[in-house]
Amino acid sequence: MYNLRLAMAGALIMVLGMYFGSKMNDNSGLRSAFDFPFNFRKSDKLEEIMELIEERYVDSIDFARLERNALEEILKHLDPHSSYIPASEFKRMNAKLKGRFDGIGVEFRMMNDTVLAVTVERDGPAEQAGIRPGDKIITVDGTTVSGEGMTNGSIVNLIRGPEGTSVRLEVKRYKTPDILEFDVKRGKIPINSVEVSFMLNEETGYIKVNRFAASTHSEFVLAAGELKDLGMINMVLDLRNNGGGYLSQAIALADEFLTRRQLIVYTEGYNYPKEEYFATSNGLFEEGKLVVLINEGTASASEVLSGALQDLDRATLIGRRSFGKGLVQRQTTFPDGSALRLTIARYYTPLGRSIQKPYSQGTDVYFQELSRRLERGELYSLDSMEAAFPDSLKVVTAAGKVLYGGGGILPDIFVPVDTVGVTAFYRELYANDVVYDFTYRYIDRQMASLSAYESLDDFAASFSLADSSFARLVSLAAEEEVRAPEPEVSASEALLKNQVKALIARRFWGYAGFYKVTLTRDEAINQALQVISE
Known part of the structure; x- marks a missing residue:
């Protein structure tokens, strides 16, 4: 209990020291806050209060819970993105940004109380052991995972484990009467941030980046190099629903498109002087037409990249207004494995636009802003989207393009949400x-x-779901007591046929297959190809 109280005190002392240090313009206090242990005399009162609680409070206290509540209460008075992250959550979040975790390389889905292997990582531990997409996992180390009561989380906990350890799976395979057994040695499984890359036509490549993790730049260089070998002259870069990540990786990607000494982004904060980041020489794709796809899920580092390319007239942006997160966080980890992400500065695009949307009305209102966009029709109407920006925030690019700051990145070409x-x-x-x-x-x-x-x-060009098969889908819906009014069935038929085709493609060719099919109905892709052809 004493150690826990000290850890809690240290965490709270650090946060309060940062908070009051910034208010009092004490730069030395802020700098020292990024080294553990911390020493802030102003917080003696807080430590004394905690000692009194431990020694005199009427009931027993869950100090871990008290610590988290206290930290969250303090941080919510700063900004929406300063946050305290418990150790268990931080480990999971860090795995995504580091780009790997310990496991066997199987993506599964619960189907009718059965664990179905949807995709298997190429050359990963599961594939090397013999697991195939479509296999149904019956037991994990002797524990039955089929049937009611098993959650995704509990199954993940059974399958994952430290690198080098083994897990035994019993599997039922299509047209194989016997249960198959596999001993799979766990390994490092990559979490790819370049989700897919392929050619849209003979001259145009497509690359989808879903986050900016530690390996994003190297993944991008590899993917772009392969597409250039296939004849890529133009590129569509898809940043839709990319929530950001490491700023350094976004800057590195921007560098591949820009010429030497072009400003990419600058940051500035009350305790942090202005810092500028410039492009270097020898970018991989400094020439060729470039289109960047964005939407309301495009945030933070992905807004830095798209904003720089737009400001410098290097790319045409297509889609909808981005999220509007332009705050820089610095991360501090604690001995117990938890962490603090504290906002220290703001991002600004090369033309000086602030990406950050307002948050003066509080965190709850801030995160409900996307819902308000939907309510006022911004996801469907260009006029509603443009009304969100006052003329006072207007800037003009060298090519004469009018842009706005103060709440996300406005695209050059608007594409509404597709509800067909x-x-x-x-x-x-x-x-x-x-x-x-x-x-x-x-x-x-x-x-x-x-x-x-x-x-x-061959599959994308030739396969189509037969009408008789679609009728079986509607019959299955009836068995599951899903109402199927004829007008709605007819209205959804083309979309459903395309999505069944995409899921089939994913089964055989992974996510490249899935996107290859779904993008044929994507209006943003159609607009991108039109821009490139002009």
Whole structure:
């Protein structure tokens, strides 16, 4: 209890020291706050209060919970993105940014109380042991994982473990009567931030980046190099729903598109002087047409990248207004494995635009802002989107393009949310897992014919879901008591057929297959190809 109290005191002392230090313009206090242990005489009162609670309070105290509540209460009075992260959550978040975790390399989905291997990491431990997509995992180290009562989290905890240890899986495979057993040696599994890359046509490549992790730049260079070898002259860079990550990685990507000494971004804070970041020489894609896709899920580091490319007239931005997170956090870890992410500065684009949207009304209102965009029609109407920016925040690029600051990045070409085919019937199918259930049943029945496709391109060009098969999907919906009014079924048919096709492609060719199919209905992609062709 004494050690826990000291850890709690240290954490609170550090936060309060940062807070009051910034208020009193004490730079030395802020600098010392990033080294542990901490020593802030102003917080003696806090430590004394904690001692009194421990020694005299009427009931027993959960100090870990008290610590978290106190820290969160302090930080919520600063800004929406300063946060305290408990040790368990920090470990999970860090794995995503570091780009790897210990496991076996299987993405699974619970289907009818059965654990279905949806994708298997190429050359990963599971594939090397013999696990295939479509296998149904029955037991993990003797524990039955099929049936009611098993959650995704509990299954993950059984399968994952330290690198070098082994896990035994019992698997049921299509058209194999016996249960198969596999001993899988756990290893380092990459979490790729470049989710997919492929050619959209003979001259245009497509790269989707889903976060800015430690390996993002190297992944991008590899993907772009491979596409250039395939003939890429132009590029579509997809940053939709990329919530950010490491600023250094976003700057490194921007450097690949810009010429030497072009300003990429600068940061500035009350205790941190202005710091500028410039492009170097020998970028991988300094020439060629470039389109960047953004939406309301594009945030932070991805806004830095898209904002720089827009300010410098290097790219055409297509989509919807980005999230509007322009605050820089610095991370401090504590001995117990928890961490603090404290906002220390703001991002500014090369033309001086602040990316950050207002947060003066509090954290709750701040995070509800996306809902307000939906309510006022901004996701569907260009006029509503432009109304969010006052003329006082206007800047003009060298090419004469008018841009705005103060709350995210406005695209050059607006594409509304696509709601074609999204009916109540469609939503209920997904809520009840009917589309996934039907697709994997279909794959089992049609395995021979589906395996005959020579390539993803062959499948994408030739396959279409027959009307009779779609009728079976509607029948399955009825079995699951999903209402299927004829007008809604007809309205959703084309979208559902495309998504079943995409899920089939994912089963055989991974996420490259999934996106290759779904992007054929993507209006932002159509607009990008049109811009590039002009």
